[in-house]
Amino acid sequence: MTTPTEPPVPPAKPASLRPGRKLGPITGGVGSAHRAWLEPLRYTYLKSGLTLSDLSTRVPLAKSKLSELLRGTGLYPRWEIILSLSLQLQIPGWPLYRLWRQAAFEAQKSSDWVERSGDKASVTTSQTPPLDHRAFRELAENDYRLYAQVFLTDDQRDTAVSNTFDILWLRWNEALASPDIRRFAWDTLRTTVMARTPHIDGRPEFRAAAFDTVALRHLATDTERMHQVEESLQLFKAMSRLPDQQLDIMVLRRLYGIGPEHASALLGVPLATIRSGERHAAHFLESIICPPPETEGNTA
Known part of the structure; x- marks a missing residue:
């Protein structure tokens, strides 16, 4: 896998100091779907050099309400407000709308509320991502789906991968200005997938994948399949204890047999x-699954 060949966009110049109180952080209660569109919106605002006072003169919202919106507090915002902000900040509206809509449903908003929220604020569906974004998606999407499939159901997998590329579209200049676009994109994928993955004691739960492994499909009898499932469950439980990067390496290398060079390109x-992470992870898994036998003490 290679990265797009077009030169990266230079990092934006630091915004000048704003008068007034500094914008506070996103509140801890904001869900992952809400955060998916809010973080790119905040990033673009903070890089724009505009103040809340500037924005309040251009969008139909008071400065205090804008501050609440950009911190994720208060009521979930209507689409017409988000669209107004996107136009002022020059953010592509179509991926922003898809993420906003999904987060609205996760915030328990009804379909009627979602539709009414956008009645007076249509967004064009003809927008297309930058050419290098589309090229990157063609290269990475299938592998991203394989990774997400280990942790999520088919529908959740498709949503997570689609969201990943929408977020990357919104943050594309930021991704291009990062040290490695592949690493930036993988971190975005991982964050999106893990936000939807059940966790037990802080560890990702992916037992369902044990029933859909490559090894399982080549077994003929029910007894063989049951034995393989038991082995897979034991392996996946141990894998969930690995550090993040080692877990990702083992998913790519051991579950899908992806070559080390390809895995290196995917993770950036x-x-x-890759080789060091796989070696350390394999050693840890062997110590958990096949611990060395205890040696008996010498008798006099």
Whole structure:
């Protein structure tokens, strides 16, 4: 896998100091779907050099309400307000709308509320991502789906991957200005997938994948399949205890047999990191699944 060949967009110049109180952080109660569109919106605002006072003169919302919106507090915002902000900040509206709509449903908003919220604020569906974004998606999407499939159901997998590329579209200049676009994109995918993955004691739960492994499909009898499922469950339980990067490496290398060079390109890390991570992860898993036998003490 290679990255797009077009030169990266230079990082935006630091915004000048704003008068007044500094915008506070996103509140801890904001859900992952809400955060998916709010973080790119905040990033673009903070880089724009505009103040809340500037924005309040251009969109139909008071400065205090804009502050609440950008921190994720208060009522979930209507689409017409978000669209107004996107136009002022020059953010592509179509991926922003898809993410906003999904977060609205997760915020328990009704379909009627969602539709009425956008009655007077249509967004064009003809917008297309930048050419290099589309090229990157063609290269990475199938592999991203494989990764997401380990943790999520088919519908959740498709949503998570679609959301990942929508978020990348909104943050594309930021991604291009990062040290490695592949690493930026993988971190976005991982965050999106893990936000939807059940966790037990802080560890990702992916037992369902044990019933859909490559090894399982090649077994003929029910007894063989049951034995393989038991082995897979034991392996996946141990894998959930790995550090994040080692877990990702093992998913790509051991569950799907992806080559080390390809895994290096997907994760945006050096080949040596893949090999070292796989080696350490394999050693840990062997110590958990097949611990060395205890040696008996010598008798006098």
